[in-house]
Amino acid sequence: xxxxxxxxxxxxxxxxxxxxxxxxxxxxxxxxxxxxxxxxxxxxxxxxxxxxxxxxxxxxxxxxxxxxxxxxxxxxxxxxxxxxxxxxxxxxxxxxxxxxxxxxxxxxxxxxxxxxxxxxxxxxxxxxxxxxxxxxxxxxxxxxxxxxxxxxxxxxxxxxxxxxxxxxxxxxxxxxxxxxxxxxxxxxxxxxxxxxxxxxxxxxxxxxxxxxxxxxxxxxxxxxxxxxxxxxxxxxxxxxxxxxxxxxxxxxxxxxxxxxxxxxxxxxxxxxxxxxxxxxxxxxxxxxxxxxxxxxxxxxxxxxxxxxxxxxxxx
Amino acid sequence: xxxxxxxxxxxxxxxxxxxxxxxxxxxxxxxxxxxxxxxxxxxxxxxxxxxxxxxxxxxxxxxxxxxxxxxxxxxxxxxxxxxxxxxxxxxxxxxxxxxxxxxxxxxxxxxxxxxxxxxxxxxxxxxxxxxxxxxxxxxxxxxxxxxxxxxxxxxxxxxxxxxxxxxxxxxxxxxxxxxxxxxxxxxxxxxxxxxxxxxxxxxxxxxxxxxxxxxxxxxxxxxxxxxxxxxxxxxxxxxxxxxxxxxxxxxxxxxxxxxxxxxxxxxxxxxxxxxxxxxxxxxxxxxxxxxxxxxxxxxxxxxxxxxxxxxxxxxxx
Numbered sequence: 001x002x003x004x005x006x007x008x009x010x011x012x013x014x015x016x017x018x019x020x021x022x023x024x025x026x027x028x029x030x031x032x033x034x035x036x037x038x039x040x041x042x043x044x045x046x047x048x049x050x051x052x053x054x055x056x057x058x059x060x061x062x063x064x065x066x067x068x069x070x071x072x073x074x075x076x077x078x079x080x081x082x083x084x085x086x087x088x089x090x091x092x093x094x095x096x097x098x099x100x101x102x103x104x105x106x107x108x109x110x111x112x113x114x115x116x117x118x119x120x121x122x123x124x125x126x127x128x129x130x131x132x133x134x135x136x137x138x139x140x141x142x143x144x145x146x147x148x149x150x151x152x153x154x155x156x157x158x159x160x161x162x163x164x165x166x167x168x169x170x171x172x173x174x175x176x177x178x179x180x181x182x183x184x185x186x187x188x189x190x191x192x193x194x195x196x197x198x199x200x201x202x203x204x205x206x207x208x209x210x211x212x213x214x215x216x217x218x219x220x221x222x223x224x225x226x227x228x229x230x231x232x233x234x235x236x237x238x239x240x241x242x243x244x245x246x247x248x249x250x251x252x253x254x255x256x257x258x259x260x261x262x263x264x265x266x267x268x269x270x271x272x273x274x275x276x277x278x279x280x281x282x283x284x285x286x287x288x289x290x291x292x293x294x295x296x297x298x299x300x301x302x303x304x305x306x307x308x309x310x311x312x313x314x315x
Numbered sequence: 316x317x318x319x320x321x322x323x324x325x326x327x328x329x330x331x332x333x334x335x336x337x338x339x340x341x342x343x344x345x346x347x348x349x350x351x352x353x354x355x356x357x358x359x360x361x362x363x364x365x366x367x368x369x370x371x372x373x374x375x376x377x378x379x380x381x382x383x384x385x386x387x388x389x390x391x392x393x394x395x396x397x398x399x400x401x402x403x404x405x406x407x408x409x410x411x412x413x414x415x416x417x418x419x420x421x422x423x424x425x426x427x428x429x430x431x432x433x434x435x436x437x438x439x440x441x442x443x444x445x446x447x448x449x450x451x452x453x454x455x456x457x458x459x460x461x462x463x464x465x466x467x468x469x470x471x472x473x474x475x476x477x478x479x480x481x482x483x484x485x486x487x488x489x490x491x492x493x494x495x496x497x498x499x500x501x502x503x504x505x506x507x508x509x510x511x512x513x514x515x516x517x518x519x520x521x522x523x524x525x526x527x528x529x530x531x532x533x534x535x536x537x538x539x540x541x542x543x544x545x546x547x548x549x550x551x552x553x554x555x556x557x558x559x560x561x562x563x564x565x566x567x568x569x570x571x572x573x574x575x576x577x578x579x580x581x582x583x584x585x586x587x588x589x590x591x592x593x594x595x596x597x598x599x600x601x602x603x604x605x606x607x608x609x610x611x612x613x614x615x616x617x618x619x620x621x622x623x624x625x626x627x628x629x630x631x632x
Binding site: 030031034035037038041042044045046048049051052055063064067068125126128129131132136137138139141144147148151153154155156157158159160161162163164165166168181182184185186188191215216220241244245247248251252263266267270280283284287290291294298302303305306309310311 | 348349351352353355356358359360361362363365366367368369370371373374377384429430433434436437438441442443444445446447448449450451452453454455456457460461462463464465467469470471472475476504508509512513515516519536561564565567568571572586589593594599602603606607609610613614617
């Protein structure tokens with residue numbers, strides 16, 4: 001019976017008294033089982049990430065002799081040093097690295113440039129479009145909006161082959177504009193997401209501004225954008241993470257070293273490592289370094305990201 | 316959505332007679348709202364036309380041509396599609412991708428539903444939800460590398476653990492029977508928390524009164540789950556399934572990093588086959604034809620689920 005009551009009051013998150021009931025609730029086997037299961041889920045989620053760290057901090061040669069040690073084997077920063085190019089070839093080989101150099105700083109810089117440019121352009125231009133869809137009245141507005149939304153249905157692979165041809169014809173292969181442009185002006189999701197928020201902004205502020213003689217451009221910059229800073233930040237985060245993680249498009253258009261981004265570089269690094277005795281410690285160190293910006297964003301803005309995912313669930 | 320926009324416009328139009336007059340005065344007739352809208356829309360519209368609309372139409376056109384990137388495409392009618400029909404590798408790709416989608420979506424949805432209900436019932440902690448979302452935020456490439464290492468046949472920790480219970484090492488990525496299920500489960504790990512959060516959002520929209528009534532009637536937990544949670548969640552589940560199934564059909568990154576289509580084509584999924592045709596053999600026309608098929612499959616999935624969704628819309632209304 002106690003467990004049945006628990007369903008009812010926990011199912012009502014907004015009600016304050018349910019949290020009080022939460023505190024008072026007594027031990028039950030059902031709850032123990034539930035928490036055990038949840039802990040298992042959390043363990044399965046976190047263990048591989050820990051294992052990445054543990055391997056990255058190990059001496060690659062020693063990994064072979066002790067593959068199950070829970071702690072790093074012969075702890076060393078050698079993996080990270082190899083990845084960041086600050087260990088000599090002899091040092092690298094002594095620890096079981098291949099001695100192949102990885103221009104990690106360069107790729108890190110490239111990923112930074114690409115993701116920042118995509119985020120800035122996409123969020124700003126999508127906000128402008130969302131303003132036109134949410135706050136201005138013009139003939140054909142709903143039809144154009146619907147057309148934008150249909151682009152959500154087109155799988156990326158479908159547009160990427162012709163886009164590759166386009167970039168090739170424009171001579172933009174292996175350039176930053178070539179990587180950035182297709183995502184620079186809009187995505188249907190970004191426009192849709194911001195339009196939802198702009199629709200909810202009160203008209204009164206806007207009308208007061210108009211009476212003061214403000215034009216739409218000023219209203220957009222002085223009223224709409226500041227009032228929507230929260231959803232814009234959220235969208236910016238999601239856009240940055242997606243751009244940072246993108247693999248397929250840069251794989252097609254940016255093979256050259258000078259514009260290669262981290263995801264593509266990781267793929268190359270993996271295929272260069274010797275088949276017989278891969279540099280697992282180096283690979284995991286590289287993967288970890290590539291994930292660090294995302295992990296930092298996650299630690300700083302975790303709640304915002306969680307909320308935004310839930311938002312896209314209900315719309 | 317179009318519905319709310321119209322409501323809004325009507326509402327605003329009715330309410331702001333004075334505002335409108337003010338606006339007209341302030342803009343001095345030169346700036347019409349349509350012109351302003353055009354200005355605001357211009358960059359996004361440019362991006363939409365150049366990078367979404369035009370390539371979509373061009374992709375369809377290219378599927379009817381032979382094109383090697385060096386000479387200009389020439390029209391060959393439906394030959395690519397005829398070739399495709401007789402191409403065992405295409406059918407293999409379709410079968411393998413389907414197998415992937417079934418395992419990936421099947422396992423992922425069940426686990427995510429369980430996880431969502433569990434979280435909804437026992438904790439409101441954002442931290443817990445954050446942790447389960449973490450794998451979703453990490454790049455496919457990194458996730459693929461990480462599991463490639465963990466599932467390594469010689470040193471991988473998974474095989475070491477299996478060894479403790481007396482199971483012989485399994486070449487998870489190297490054995491043609493294991494490769495697809497392995498890749499499918501790797502992506503279950505990646506997307507399970509994300510899916511659970513989407514379902515969790517749906518759970519929060521179910522009013523507590525419904526549960527209270529059921530408890531009053533003495534319904535058991537099991538009954539409540541099947542008779543209340545699942546039916547009321549059906550619209551959300553349909554939507555979540557649509558998003559995840561469409562994503563699942565486009566599996567590429569994990570394959571490209573780990574198996575590269577092998578062993579013996581056992582993981583040559585559709586998108587990898589398209590990539591292979593286009594960028595290893597320069598058959599752009601043929602690759603486009605395969606992507607048209609993929610596009611049609613996804614459109615079919617979306618259409619079927621939209622029909623289901625519409626049928627269920629009234630459940631909570």
